[in-house]
Amino acid sequence: MPEQESKGDPAPATEMSEAVSRRAFAARVGLGAVGACYAAAFGYPVYRYLAAPARDAAELAAITEVTIPRENIPPAGSVLMFKFGAKPAMLIHHADGGKVCFSAVCTHLGCTVQYQAAEDHIHCACHGGVYDSRTGKNVSGPPPKPLPRFDVIEETPDGPVVVKRV
């Protein structure tokens, strides 16, 4: 606006319109700053309010180990699905007595995977991903990474089984 007014005007007028535009600029910056303060003052509580459950879940997920009572350990050749923090995990008790534990969240798009005892592999029904049931390695299908593995610690043959984040 001021540029238009100053076109062809003598010098004093130009100076004045420059002063006005400087004032207008300062007003705009000031108004913008106040507006940003308001937006922050109202946006922050709303953000925290909406994010509260996610924060609680993250706190829950921050655990490093889960203790499974012996009586919950499945018979050989089957699987126990359980929650490790907020996410599903699987403890596979192989026919030969070996126990391995993985995150049960498919590394492709987050579906919960299943242990198929007949084929002795881990399968994801969503997009047909297959993982090795002993190493968790992605064998076929779309999964880009192996399933994260947990350490399985058995201090006594009859005591509880502790599953730990590696």
Place this chain on the structure above:
Amino acid sequence: MAQSSSSVSDAPPRGPIYEWLNDRLGLDWFLAFARKKTVPDHAHTFWYYWGGISLFFFVVQLVSGILLLMYYRPGEQAYDSVREITYAIDFGWLIRSAHSWSANLMVLAVFIHMFSVFFMKAYRKPREFGWWSGLVLLGLTMVFGFSGYLLPMDDLAYFATQVGLNIPKSLPGMGPIIEQLVQGGPDVSSVTIQRFFALHVVVLPLVFLGVLAFHLWLVFKHGSALPPSEEVKPEPQRRSIPFFPNFMLKDLAMWLFALNLLTLLAFLYPWPLGPQADPLAAAPEGIHPEWYFMSQFQALKVIGRYVPGMAGELLGIGLFSMGGVLWGLIPFFDTRKAGAARARAITWFGLAVVLGLAALTVMGYWEVWSVAE
């Protein structure tokens, strides 16, 4: 593109984004319309802001209400979910406090708006439908308040709803209708919460938005009314300011003031949550309805002293209903043709209504507090 910008020669040059939108949406038309619209400027202009302030609080209600919906669970878990919102979820207390405070401020603003319209005689031709749609909005606002009050299901909510629903039950034939259709049983229960919830968050907003759109369209169509003291002035002596941007900026300033006030109240006086409703517990001493139902509550109490029993209730409800109908018919009595004497009488009548409602409200609080002590 260049054509449209040169065709409006007196409009200041705008950025390419404005031009891009203008070519597709015709923004110039809206701006020209908004500039042409003017708002009268006189000693009583202050009262023109109250419709806008009511609207502002309604918008706050929509936003804070949607946020509360993220965690509120109607039915059996209502109280627990409100307790979670108030004590466990970050800033939940603030959002709930803002919703409750804004509800009260909205009712207050709507009342001020109504009485300012009344005393400016802005219900006269051609604005009768503005008056009627405004009264409908006032009624909806009060039903909003009544239905929202139950949702936390604390002891006050429970007994207030119980009492509030028992009043119309005294009307002949209304008992079974209220029990079957509104309350969903012989008492206020989780079934009632579920119904009030549906009413409060779906039915009322839908109806309210429709009537509000009609009301605002009328405001734009007819503009702000002149009070009689201005109407008598000859045209050249009347002053006005453009709606856009002058009046709109003032409106926005009032909204900012309303927002600051609401924030202060919500922060400094967080809305309390009472103990969970227990139908076996006695109603707390000094229990009373929200301030905007206090005058009706007190009127029933007073009438009950002179006309005990059902007859008193009926008389009270009858008087208030008749008053409401008369209030709605005012545009037919107080026309410009009806003359100055009647206009003055109506103004005195309005003053009597304001004073009567205020006196009943004060009396109600006086009795409630003296019982509580």
